């Protein structure tokens with residue numbers, strides 16, 4: 001029979017709040033309640049009549065609560081199939097059936113997040129609760145399971161609307177949720193243990209929050225975002241975020257992390273690559289000079305600032321069509337003004353956060369690596385030419401390097417005065433990237449005299465510095481490490497250019 005009426009319940013919850021309306025319904029339906037110490041007290045404070053689990057098992061809660069529900073008298077009543085053979089055994093051992101199990105587990109993840117005290121963390125590995133959930137979920141044909149507070153609403157509805165009569169699909173849906181809860185919990189425990197020396201090479205991630213996207217990269221591809229965007233952003237307005245928006249936002253945040261402590265900086269990105277970046281005394285100037293680098297590509301772009309967007313800047317930004325605007329804050333009048341364009345997505349970023357590890361799926365598996373969080377400082381630049389860059393050139397070299405690090409390889413960035421003048425990226429040769437950067441800069445009216453050049457990886461030949469020199473570039477930053485570094489250095493020395501090595505490659509595939 002698929003319909004079952006709840007007549008008995010076992011409730012054992014860590015957080016007691018939220019149970020009130022459920023308890024009211026259980027009282028109304030005359031459901032027999034069994035419960036553990038703290039939960040029992042709470043239920044009784046709500047006026048419920050409760051049978052102590054200790055009375056059922058004839059054992060007190062022992063070992064500081066490590067063992068309280070772990071007993072055949074409890075698990076028998078949950079796991080028994082409602083069929084003759086099992087019923088007889090329940091009778092034989094005087095075990096009551098339990099039709100509903102409500103659990104809220106010890107908060108393991110929160111404890112890990114809040115303390116380094118290993119003993120405290122270990123005590124928050126719930127054993128009895130997780131076993132109750134798994135047992136009840138296994139027996140979903142006969143038992144209703146509520147594995148966390150997130151399902152209280154579902155249960156309340158069942159109790160209210162159907163007077164505690166549940167159907168198989170509802171119970172199975174709750175069982176699915178339960179194994180979701182238990183596997184997530186165990187993944188968190190595994191990942192806590194799987195650190196440092198002796199860690200196993202295992203890729204285990206559990207992200208229970210998901211958001212269906214309108215589509216994936218293209219309309220014929222379905223897409224989903226797994227994660228909690230609200231942890232990173234206040235979504236202040238605009239249409240629903242798309243798959244491509246999220247990919248671009250990720251790239252924009254990565255780039256702006258490099259500038260989070262800089263003077264007002266604005267960046268404009270398209271298809272994950274920046275086409276305009278500038279640092280200026282005011283955000284309005286930063287916006288104007290970022291846009292100047294390529295006001296064509298900026299159309300439909302992803303815009304990001306490292307500081308509060310004021311009204312004057314908002315009014316200028318508003319003159320172009322953009323998809324997303326991200327900033328740490330918006331002046332109230334700027335937000336009000338920008339919100340008039342209903343589809344434009346406004347995000348207030350809470351922190352320029354980056355995971356220490358990053359991964360992506362490919363072939364029949366996943367690749368994982370340390371996130372590229374390295375960025376060189378002016379002091380770390382090693383001059384390899386006779387001429388050293390000036391202090392201003394050094395600042396520009398670092399600026400250009402920050403931009404290059406976040407452009408798709410192969411990439412070249414040309415910059416001057418904390419402004420990106422031209423970039424080439426995603427090219428199959430470094431020379432092509434350079435030519436693209438020079439063409440773009442000139443197309444948008446920049447001469448390159450006194451510009452600096454950053455390369456994400458070493459120059460395999462001297463050809464790049466030759467072309468850059470002819471265009472007017474005076475200083476170059478690159479990792480170094482080519483067997484022909486000497487050729488590039490000699491060319492720079494012969495032509496009055498400076499070159500610095502970083503020793504760090506910044507490929508972005």
Ligand SMILES: NC(=O)c1ncn([C@@H]2O[C@H](COP(=O)(O)O)[C@@H](O)[C@H]2O)c1NC=O
Nearest residue numbers: 014036038039066067068069070127128129
């Ligand atoms: N040890 C057990 O047998 C056991 N049975 C249930 N629990 C947990 O004890 C908590 C409730 O305890 P109390 O009702 O005493 O506040 C719940 O989070 C529940 O998941 C247990 N605790 C840990 O494993």
